Amino acid sequence: MLVNNAGYGYRAAVEEGEEEDTARLFQTNFWGPIELIKAVLPDMRAKRSGAIINISSIAALGTAPGSGYYAASKCALEGLSDGLRAETAPLGIKVMAVEPGAFRTDFAGRSLTQSDTVISDYEETAGARRIGKDKSHGTQKGDPDKGARLIIQAIEAEDTPFRLLLGSDAVRFAKETMERRRKEYDKWREFSCQSDFQD
Numbered sequence: 001m002l003v004n005n006a007g008y009g010y011r012a013a014v015e016e017g018e019e020e021d022t023a024r025l026f027q028t029n030f031w032g033p034i035e036l037i038k039a040v041l042p043d044m045r046a047k048r049s050g051a052i053i054n055i056s057s058i059a060a061l062g063t064a065p066g067s068g069y070y071a072a073s074k075c076a077l078e079g080l081s082d083g084l085r086a087e088t089a090p091l092g093i094k095v096m097a098v099e100p101g102a103f104r105t106d107f108a109g110r111s112l113t114q115s116d117t118v119i120s121d122y123e124e125t126a127g128a129r130r131i132g133k134d135k136s137h138g139t140q141k142g143d144p145d146k147g148a149r150l151i152i153q154a155i156e157a158e159d160t161p162f163r164l165l166l167g168s169d170a171v172r173f174a175k176e177t178m179e180r181r182r183k184e185y186d187k188w189r190e191f192s193c194q195s196d197f198q199d
Helices: 019-047 068-091 144-156 168-187 189-193
Strands: 002-004 009-011 050-055 093-100 112-114 163-166
Touching: 002 019, 009 019, 009 068, 019 050, 019 068, 019 093, 050 068, 050 144, 068 093, 093 144, 093 168, 144 163, 163 168, 168 189
Parallel strands: 002 050, 009 112, 050 093, 093 163
Antiparallel strands: none
């Protein structure tokens, strides 16, 4: 079993993001897991058995201001995971993407970074989430020990989900996000269908 859990957060408005910072973020949150996946797959394929668990985030469902780069790294990991799941399922290899909410880890502590570039026009959006204004560290609802046990139960289940929400905040956020998306899709459905060729 492989669990890709390494990762960290990065706060910046998109315009404030610095190339070196964002490259390092993607190396850790996206390219690093790929390297590990490619390292374990030959043995898993040979055994026709295995499990790959990629820790994503609810940020892959909906992005808060100032978290665009972090969310993009998790969206990329989920997209890759989805393709990997389809490729490896016939080989007996499970793939699961975990979408946790806020857990009482060091994510909002030492693991949270931000851009040195500050543009005052973003003070009300991305600026509102700068590290100095984030007081969530140590108060998150999620219990890491319980979360780890639930991940193992889910991957060992016969009907392992591909996406596993983790935490009541994640469940609530996903429901609200899906409802907003559904309303928007429905509102624009007829408009969207106008791009088809006419038979």
